[in-house]
Amino acid sequence: MERRAPAGLLTVLFTGIALLYLPIVVLIAFSFNASPLVNVWGGFSTAWYGKLLENRQLLDAALLSVEVAASASSVALLLGTLAAIALVRMRRFPGRMLLTGMVNAPLVMPEIITGITQLLLFVSMLQFFGWPHRGYLTIVLSHVTFCTAYVTITVQSRLQAADRSLEEAAQDLGAGPARAFIDVTLPIIAPALISSWLLCFTLSLDDLVISSFVAGPGASTLPMIIYSKVKLGVSPDVNALASLIVCAVGACVLVAGYLMSRGQQRREMEARLAER
Amino acid sequence: MNNSWHPGRWLIILPPLLFLLVFFLIPFGFAFKISFAEAAARIPPFTDVLSLTADHHLKFTGSLANYHYLVSDEVYAVAWLYSLRTALFSTLICLLIGYPMAYAIARSPRSMQNLLLLVIMLPFWTSFLLRVYALEGIIRDNGFLNAVLLHLGVIDHPLRIMRTSLAIYIGIVYSYLPFMVLPLFATLEKLDPTLLEASADLGSTPWRAFFDITLPLSLPGVIAGSMLVFIPAVGEFVIPSLLGGADNLMIGRVLWDEFFGNHDWPVASAVAIAFLLLLAGPIAVYQYYHVRELEA
Numbered sequence: 001m002e003r004r005a006p007a008g009l010l011t012v013l014f015t016g017i018a019l020l021y022l023p024i025v026v027l028i029a030f031s032f033n034a035s036p037l038v039n040v041w042g043g044f045s046t047a048w049y050g051k052l053l054e055n056r057q058l059l060d061a062a063l064l065s066v067e068v069a070a071s072a073s074s075v076a077l078l079l080g081t082l083a084a085i086a087l088v089r090m091r092r093f094p095g096r097m098l099l100t101g102m103v104n105a106p107l108v109m110p111e112i113i114t115g116i117t118q119l120l121l122f123v124s125m126l127q128f129f130g131w132p133h134r135g136y137l138t139i140v141l142s143h144v145t146f147c148t149a150y151v152t153i154t155v156q157s158r159l160q161a162a163d164r165s166l167e168e169a170a171q172d173l174g175a176g177p178a179r180a181f182i183d184v185t186l187p188i189i190a191p192a193l194i195s196s197w198l199l200c201f202t203l204s205l206d207d208l209v210i211s212s213f214v215a216g217p218g219a220s221t222l223p224m225i226i227y228s229k230v231k232l233g234v235s236p237d238v239n240a241l242a243s244l245i246v247c248a249v250g251a252c253v254l255v256a257g258y259l260m261s262r263g264q265q266r267r268e269m270e271a272r273l274a275e276r
Numbered sequence: 277m278n279n280s281w282h283p284g285r286w287l288i289i290l291p292p293l294l295f296l297l298v299f300f301l302i303p304f305g306f307a308f309k310i311s312f313a314e315a316a317a318r319i320p321p322f323t324d325v326l327s328l329t330a331d332h333h334l335k336f337t338g339s340l341a342n343y344h345y346l347v348s349d350e351v352y353a354v355a356w357l358y359s360l361r362t363a364l365f366s367t368l369i370c371l372l373i374g375y376p377m378a379y380a381i382a383r384s385p386r387s388m389q390n391l392l393l394l395v396i397m398l399p400f401w402t403s404f405l406l407r408v409y410a411l412e413g414i415i416r417d418n419g420f421l422n423a424v425l426l427h428l429g430v431i432d433h434p435l436r437i438m439r440t441s442l443a444i445y446i447g448i449v450y451s452y453l454p455f456m457v458l459p460l461f462a463t464l465e466k467l468d469p470t471l472l473e474a475s476a477d478l479g480s481t482p483w484r485a486f487f488d489i490t491l492p493l494s495l496p497g498v499i500a501g502s503m504l505v506f507i508p509a510v511g512e513f514v515i516p517s518l519l520g521g522a523d524n525l526m527i528g529r530v531l532w533d534e535f536f537g538n539h540d541w542p543v544a545s546a547v548a549i550a551f552l553l554l555l556a557g558p559i560a561v562y563q564y565y566h567v568r569e570l571e572a
Contacts, residue, residue, distance in 0.1 A: 005379070005380040005381075005383035005384055006383075008376075009376050009377075009379055009380035009383065010380050012373070012376040012377055012380065013376065013377045013380035013381065013392070016373055016374075016377045016453065017377075017395055017396065019450070020396070020399045020450070020453065020454075021399065022414065022420075023407065023410035023411045023413060023414045023450070024399065024402075024407065024410050026410065026413055026414060026420045027406075027409075027410040027413055030413065078291075079291055079292040079295055080292070082288050082289075082291055082292050083292035083293075083296075085288055086285075086288050086289045086292070086293075090285060090288075090289070093285070093289055095289070095293055098293070098297075098301075099289070099292065099293050099296070100567060101563060102293075102296040102297070102300050102301055103292075103296070104562075104563055104566055104567065105300070105559065105563070106300060107504075108503065108504060108507040108508060108559055108562055109507075109559075110507065110508055110510065110511020110512070110528060110551070110555070111508075111511070111513070112511050112513050112528045112531050112532065112548075113511060113548050113551060113552055114300075114303075116307060116531065116535060116544055116545065116548050117303035117304050117306065117307040117548065118299065118303050120303060120306040120307050120310055120541070120545065121298075121299070121302060121303035121306050123320045124306050124320075126320075127320060141299055142299070144295070144299070145295075145296065145299045145300050148292060148295070148296065152292070199401060202401050202402070202403075203401070205403075206402075206403045206404055206405060206406075208404075208405050208514060209513055209514070212536075213535070223403075223405050226405060226406070226409075227405060227514075230405070230409050230412075230518060231517075231518070234409070234412055234413055234416065238409070239413075242403075242406040242409060242410065245403055245406060246402050246403060246406055246410075249401065249402045249403055250398060250402050252401075253394075253397070253398055253401040253402065254394070254398070256401075257390075257394040257397070257398075261390040261394070264390070
């Protein structure tokens with residue numbers, strides 16, 4: 001059957017999409033503005049990008065953010081995958097309800113609440129155990145929390161779609177449960193793992209509110225620096241920085257999206273082949 | 277299915293369970309405890325609520341003063357009502373725009389669907405803070421929108437959008453629209469098109485069929501999408517802080533100021549706990565529909 005949406009609906013769809021992208025396009029265009037005035041076009045220039053490289057504070061913050069994002073998404077990938085396996089493969093275990101709730105709640109919990117409660121935990125822990133001091137470690141721990149939720153949701157749906165019988169066949173042929181999972185199921189869910197790592201990386205790189213609470217006075221992530229600059233108003237060097245980040249993160253997301261849809265297409269093709 | 281229970285399984289269950297317990301759930305306990313403390317000039321900046329006495333008894337020295345303060349100071353009620361109203365109307369606008377978008381995607385050829393979804397989700401994954409900043413470039417007094425409208429002669433002096441409630445509405449709708457489209461698409465996609473054909477055969481107009489069949493069947497998506505927009509929007513901080521004016525006080529901003537401005541951690545904790553209790557209902561509704569969706 002030829003599927004086609006009515007013209008009215010398509011108009012709303014494409015207007016909506018255009019409006020979602022308009023601010024980003026304008027932002028990138030004005031990052032190449034030679035004029036320091038943000039509302040006057042003074043010709044094409046890449047001067048603002050050059051200025052970024054001279055800003056030591058910005059580069060340090062960017063480095064810290066990348067380190068935090070890489071560590072947090074790696075730990076979250078491990079924890080989230082374990083949680084997804086537990087929720088999909090083990091129907092009953094004590095604490096299942098609790099795990100389901102704790103995996104889903106961070107997705108809707110306002111960041112400001114998560115941020116303040118986690119800070120109070122870290123401060124109380126420091127008071128009692130003398131550890132952890134606020135900084136890199138506390139930022140990573142708090143990012144792992146919300147990233148784990150995203151990994152679990154993504155991997156959970158992929159695991160549910162994965163054909164359990166393949167793994168059972170491997171077990172019938174003498175593989176242990178762990179062996180069967182690693183050889184059979186892991187390759188099937190691999191695209192979901194890679195894409196959820198990339199998505200966590202972008203989420204962590206972007207977080208302002210939670211980081212501001214748990215970072216402590218010593219450490220500043222990139223969004224914290226950007227926020228304090230943005231509070232002062234629109235400026236061309238922030239435009240340049242923002243354009244760079246938006247493009248880098250956009251590339252990550254495109255790769256993640258490509259991996260997800262390719263995995264899905266392959267599954268659909270295999271399903272069609274199997275039906276013949 | 278092999279369901280034998282052996283201890284190795286705890287190696288899978290325990291790490292995420294313990295981590296989330298310690299770093300997500302237990303922190304609420306600390307916030308609850310500290311909400312009964314008083315601010316103090318020391319590190320950490322609050323008094324002990326629970327302490328051990330000399331004869332090893334646990335002593336509780338907290339008070340309800342912070343909660344009393346929340347109820348007696350008008351600022352909190354005003355900010356809370358303003359946040360609720362803003363989140364409610366933003367959610368409705370998202371629904372009105374998001375529903376046709378999701379429906380159009382669900383009715384598109386399957387080969388196009390993944391691409392369209394990716395196009396919708398791409399802005400969501402790309403830096404929230406920077407998108408709000410980019411929006412400021414559009415709606416500020418000398419921004420893109422005013423420049424275009426002035427150039428076209430539609431207006432003769434710039435529209436004042438920044439630092440008003442309207443700016444916050446635009447900000448929330450712009451930032452959270454993808455959250456609405458995705459769950460709506462998920463339910464609309466599953467809708468059996470033969471139901472609509474059957475109702476058309478029986479003489480129903482397309483609008484009648486929409487209200488009788490499509491809308492009721494997509495209700496889980498409507499609820500999930502609305503909660504995904506409404507709950508974070510109530511607690512939104514970045515949007516009111518960057519786009520709103522001084523009088524557009526939302527609860528997230530009040531909490532932030534109480535914490536970073538007044539350094540009153542106990543009052544900030546009390547605000548967070550009260551806020552969480554007021555959100556418990558919507559969060560439970562979301563959980564219910566989301567879990568049902570996942571296990572279906």
